Amino acid sequence: MNPAAARRMRLTGMIRKESLQILRDPSSIAIAFIMPVVLLLLFGYGVSLDARKVPLAMVVEQPDANSASLVGAFRHSEYFAPRLFTSLQEARQAFDLREVFGIVWLRNNFSNRLLGQGDAPIGVIINGVDANQARITGGYIQGVWQAWLADYARGRGLTPRVPVVLEPRIWFNAAVRSHNFLVPGLIAVIMTLIGAMLTSMVVAREWERGTMEALMVTPIRIDELVIGKLAPYFLLGMGGMLLSVVMALWQFDVPLRGSFWALTATSALFMLVALGMGLLISVVAKNQFVAGQVSIIVTFLPAFILSGFIFSIGSMPEPIQWITHLIPARYYVAILQSLFLAGDIWPIMLGNSAALAVMMVVFLGLARRRFHKRLDA
Amino acid sequence: MNTLRRILALALKELLAILRDKKSRFVLIGPPIAQLLIFGYAATFDLNDIPLAVYNEDRSAPSRELVARIAGSPHFHLVSIIGRDSQIAPLIDNREALMVLHLGPRFSANLHRGGSGHAQVIIDGRNSNTALLALGYLRAIITDFNIGWAREHGAQRPPATLKIRPWYNENLLSRWFIVPGIVGLLTLVVTTVVTGLSVAREREAGTFDQLLVTPLRPVEILIGKSIPGILIGLIEGSLILIVAVYWFEVPLRGSLGALYLGLFLFLLSAVGIGLMISSLAVTQQQGILGAFLFLVPAVILSGFATPIANMPEVVQQLTWLNPMRYFLVILRGVFLEGDSYGLLLDQYWPMAIIAVATLALAGWLFRHRMN
Numbered sequence: 001m002n003p004a005a006a007r008r009m010r011l012t013g014m015i016r017k018e019s020l021q022i023l024r025d026p027s028s029i030a031i032a033f034i035m036p037v038v039l040l041l042l043f044g045y046g047v048s049l050d051a052r053k054v055p056l057a058m059v060v061e062q063p064d065a066n067s068a069s070l071v072g073a074f075r076h077s078e079y080f081a082p083r084l085f086t087s088l089q090e091a092r093q094a095f096d097l098r099e100v101f102g103i104v105w106l107r108n109n110f111s112n113r114l115l116g117q118g119d120a121p122i123g124v125i126i127n128g129v130d131a132n133q134a135r136i137t138g139g140y141i142q143g144v145w146q147a148w149l150a151d152y153a154r155g156r157g158l159t160p161r162v163p164v165v166l167e168p169r170i171w172f173n174a175a176v177r178s179h180n181f182l183v184p185g186l187i188a189v190i191m192t193l194i195g196a197m198l199t200s201m202v203v204a205r206e207w208e209r210g211t212m213e214a215l216m217v218t219p220i221r222i223d224e225l226v227i228g229k230l231a232p233y234f235l236l237g238m239g240g241m242l243l244s245v246v247m248a249l250w251q252f253d254v255p256l257r258g259s260f261w262a263l264t265a266t267s268a269l270f271m272l273v274a275l276g277m278g279l280l281i282s283v284v285a286k287n288q289f290v291a292g293q294v295s296i297i298v299t300f301l302p303a304f305i306l307s308g309f310i311f312s313i314g315s316m317p318e319p320i321q322w323i324t325h326l327i328p329a330r331y332y333v334a335i336l337q338s339l340f341l342a343g344d345i346w347p348i349m350l351g352n353s354a355a356l357a358v359m360m361v362v363f364l365g366l367a368r369r370r371f372h373k374r375l376d377a
Numbered sequence: 378m379n380t381l382r383r384i385l386a387l388a389l390k391e392l393l394a395i396l397r398d399k400k401s402r403f404v405l406i407g408p409p410i411a412q413l414l415i416f417g418y419a420a421t422f423d424l425n426d427i428p429l430a431v432y433n434e435d436r437s438a439p440s441r442e443l444v445a446r447i448a449g450s451p452h453f454h455l456v457s458i459i460g461r462d463s464q465i466a467p468l469i470d471n472r473e474a475l476m477v478l479h480l481g482p483r484f485s486a487n488l489h490r491g492g493s494g495h496a497q498v499i500i501d502g503r504n505s506n507t508a509l510l511a512l513g514y515l516r517a518i519i520t521d522f523n524i525g526w527a528r529e530h531g532a533q534r535p536p537a538t539l540k541i542r543p544w545y546n547e548n549l550l551s552r553w554f555i556v557p558g559i560v561g562l563l564t565l566v567v568t569t570v571v572t573g574l575s576v577a578r579e580r581e582a583g584t585f586d587q588l589l590v591t592p593l594r595p596v597e598i599l600i601g602k603s604i605p606g607i608l609i610g611l612i613e614g615s616l617i618l619i620v621a622v623y624w625f626e627v628p629l630r631g632s633l634g635a636l637y638l639g640l641f642l643f644l645l646s647a648v649g650i651g652l653m654i655s656s657l658a659v660t661q662q663q664g665i666l667g668a669f670l671f672l673v674p675a676v677i678l679s680g681f682a683t684p685i686a687n688m689p690e691v692v693q694q695l696t697w698l699n700p701m702r703y704f705l706v707i708l709r710g711v712f713l714e715g716d717s718y719g720l721l722l723d724q725y726w727p728m729a730i731i732a733v734a735t736l737a738l739a740g741w742l743f744r745h746r747m748n
Contacts, residue, residue, distance in 0.1 A: 132554070163493060337504070
């Protein structure tokens with residue numbers, strides 16, 4: 001038998017063995033197909049930065065037409081659910097009990113000042129504990145106030161005069177839905193988990209049971225072993241990935257503006273990086289316990305916090321920004337957010353893909369080397 | 378008396394089993410502290426140095442002043458000055474600039490004539506949260522500019538003005554919100570992993586059956602197995618609290634006792650869930666996988682990064698089962714709002730119920746899950 005044919009035979013044999021193992025042990029199929037669906041459903045609905053129907057206390061000390069029109073403006077906004085109070089004390093009580101997120105306070109001289117000298121004060125207190133939510137809510141309150149001012153002036157036949165008018169154009173996500181960027185990011189986080197989990201747990205088990213040694217005494221080469229191990233899991237992972245993309249498009253209505261083939265190519269690259277990471281963990285760790293623990297430490301929380309999926313990397317201190325370069329999910333998040341919302345932006349796709357390719361070579365190369373050492377030992 | 382001695386002996390044995398191994402000792406101390414430091418700095422929604430490009434066709438004094446004000450703000454960082462329309466798209470597409478400020482050629486003329494100058498901003502909306510925040514910063518600068526302009530040029534004041542004051546976190550630092558959350562996050566991870574393996578490890582080694590035939594009653598085994606997790610959680614939690622207060626300088630305004638009561642109940646429920654997972658698992662692998670499958674949703678659906686109030690009703694109801702959601706309210710309440718026991722009652726009792734239910738189930742599973 002010539003060497004090429006022998007090689008092919010060993011490789012197909014290896015892949016066949018791995019595939020059979022997967023088919024007979026449904027746990028890896030569950031990890032690849034059920035986990036992405038469950039996690040994406042849970043997180044897709046669970047993770048949202050869009051405030052809506054924020055409970056707001058409105059203190060109106062002297063009800064009249066003017067205060068009623070301002071309350072009406074808040075009531076008609078989709079962002080607020082106002083509750084009326086007649087004194088600040090009662091509102092404070094609800095605020096302390098966290099029943100309302102903020103207080104809008106119209107004093108009894110509100111109408112007098114409004115009709116007289118102007119500058120009628122509208123006092124607003126918001127709960128600043130969640131700074132991000134407070135900022136966003138503050139922005140919405142300003143929006144309601146400005147719209148009300150314009151309405152009020154129009155009602156009196158005046159043209160409101162604002163020196164500089166801000167005209168924002170929000171590209172790629174005109175409705176500013178946080179789902180549109182969170183769901184692609186979640187795909188990256190979930191795929192990091194699944195890719196690493198698939199290989200790290202499964203391969204570590206083989207070391208522990210001693211079946212890896214059995215494999216090593218066969219004529220199979222290291223490269224064939226690595227490829228044979230990865231190929232079936234790669235297919236499984238890509239299947240899970242496809243499911244996630246389908247859900248993002250039809251369940252969460254995220255637009256896909258880039259091309260499908262670019263998505264497939266970059267996803268395949270990322271899947272290889274994630275699997276390579278899992279393989280490396282499993283080869284380095286001596287047992288399932290350490291492999292499992294290391295996978296938890298290096299995958300979930302870093303992918304969640306350091307990938308730019310929710311916290312933007314540009315705002316982190318310089319040294320932390322360097323650390324994020326070690327997180328594969330960071331590159332994939334950047335690619336996915338652009339692919340889904342903006343289109344095939346080549347400079348972003350090429351730069352980040354190059355980084356992923358480097359990581360893939362490093363992970364697989366290290367895993368291969370450690371395999372080798374094991375054989376010698 | 379004997380009961381106490383037996384429980385203590387078991388707890389001591391458990392602690393030794395965890396701490397004897399150098400690798401496990403390290404896993405308990407090293408990663409949590411490193412993660413606290415890294416995440417404490419990384420997890421922020423505040424924006425600084427927002428990359429900004431300016432396309433100013435006007436080039437007269439008012440427009441230059443406006444641009445100088447924006448570029449001089451710590452939130453913005455001027456990366457490019459452009460002179461053509463066609464330069465806008467590549468800057469935004471390639472993420473070189475988050476926003477482009479465009480002032481048309483008639484900006485100052487309109488302003489001087491008594492009309493309005495239009496400041497058009499193009500914002501990259503790929504991250505909608507960043508886009509909204511950046512827009513908020515810009516709006517604040519322009520509002521300031523407008524007030525100054527009106528004062529200098531004798532324009533009338535608006536009929537009503539808005540004064541927004543944030544309470545409890547006056548400067549709206551998102552670190553003050555996130556770092557107390559990390560206390561809960563890391564304590565949960567460590568406690569669940571420690572207890573999630575404690576029974577599974579013995580089952581795998583076959584020593585759990587031996588434990589069951591000793592004079593120890595199931596309740597005593599339960600308590601003995603819980604003590605190490607709670608002890609490690611308390612020490613770990615205290616360590617992280619110290620770092621939060623002294624390193625990250627998050628103000629601790631409320632009652633420390635109320636915080637520790639919350640931490641204790643939280644640890645009880647985390648230990649209960651960990652032991653329950655552990656008694657269900659036959660192997661350590663299943664134990665780890667189970668702990669993981671609990672941790673990931675518990676973190677995401679806790680209000681740690683995104684508010685629970687934004688979730689759909691059904692998912693919100695699901696979070697009632699999550700002990701971390703209650704502990705996060707306690708942490709932030711005590712740290713920032715200066716809460717004491719009274720205001721936190723509604724957070725204490727659900728954790729107590731979760732703790733009792735999961736511990737009872739774990740104890741029952743000790744005997745009834747035999748292979």
